[in-house]
Amino acid sequence: MMKTNARCSSIAIFLILILSTFSSVCWAATSSEGLAFLAKKKEEPGVVETESGLMYKEITPGTGKSPGYQDACVCHYAGTLIDGTEFDSSYKRGQPSTFAPSQVIKGWTEALQLMKEGAKWELYIKSELGYGDRGAGAMIPGGSVLIFELELLEVTAKASRQ
Numbered sequence: 179m180m181k182t183n184a185r186c187s188s189i190a191i192f193l194i195l196i197l198s199t200f201s202s203v204c205w206a207a208t209s210s211e212g213l214a215f216l217a218k219k220k221e222e223p224g225v226v227e228t229e230s231g232l233m234y235k236e237i238t239p240g241t242g243k244s245p246g247y248q249d250a251c252v253c254h255y256a257g258t259l260i261d262g263t264e265f266d267s268s269y270k271r272g273q274p275s276t277f278a279p280s281q282v283i284k285g286w287t288e289a290l291q292l293m294k295e296g297a298k299w300e301l302y303i304k305s306e307l308g309y310g311d312r313g314a315g316a317m318i319p320g321g322s323v324l325i326f327e328l329e330l331l332e333v334t335a336k337a338s339r340q
Contacts, residue, residue: 208305212323215260219302232288233302240330242295245279249335251290252276256327265317274331283308285324293330301326 208216219225219233227233245251254274256267268275279290285303293299303324305311311320318324 207311207321208323209321212260212305212321215323216302216304225302228288228292230284230288230307231304232285232307234289234292235300236297237300237327238296238298238329240294240297243333244292244294245290245330245333245335247280247287247291248278249333250276250278251330252332252334253290254329254331258325259318260323260325263317265315274329276334278335283324286326286328289328290330293328295330295333298327298329301328 216233220227222235224235225233226235252274253276254268256264256269258264264270279287282290283303285301285307288307289299289301301324303326305321305323308322308324309318309320313320313322
């Protein structure tokens with residue numbers, strides 16, 4: 179009986195450690211400043227919110243193909259924090275980037291598959307659809323809302339849907 183209780187206790191402690199590690203890795207709460215920003219942005223004309231909480235405003239409508247999950251997309255983009263700090267820009271590098279929706283943060287994965295070639299959107303991405311609590315490098319703190327100007331220039335692989 180003593181061995182069984184010790185084994186059960188060990189298993190319980192192991193499960194608690196796993197669950198606490200998993201929850202700290204997966205928890206990705208948006209900061210209070212970010213939530214306030216998103217609440218205000220949501221009220222602006224033209225801003226759309228999807229079921230996941232992704233928010234976007236269409237700047238230029240697209241007329242071409244929409245990419246599937248694995249389709250390569252040529253995009254121009256600029257990313258900023260809500261305080262205006264720019265952390266990345268293909269425009270400043272002078273060259274668009276190519277990647278599939280499957281290779282980027284959840285907010286981009288969703289947005290790219292909704293866009294059509296030629297579209298330019300402004301994205302407002304809560305932390306849960308971005309880099310979560312871990313942030314990214316020195317420029318993007320955990321819990322950050324991200325703002326992207328995203329332009330889908332071309333779907334270079336055969337698109338899954340039109």
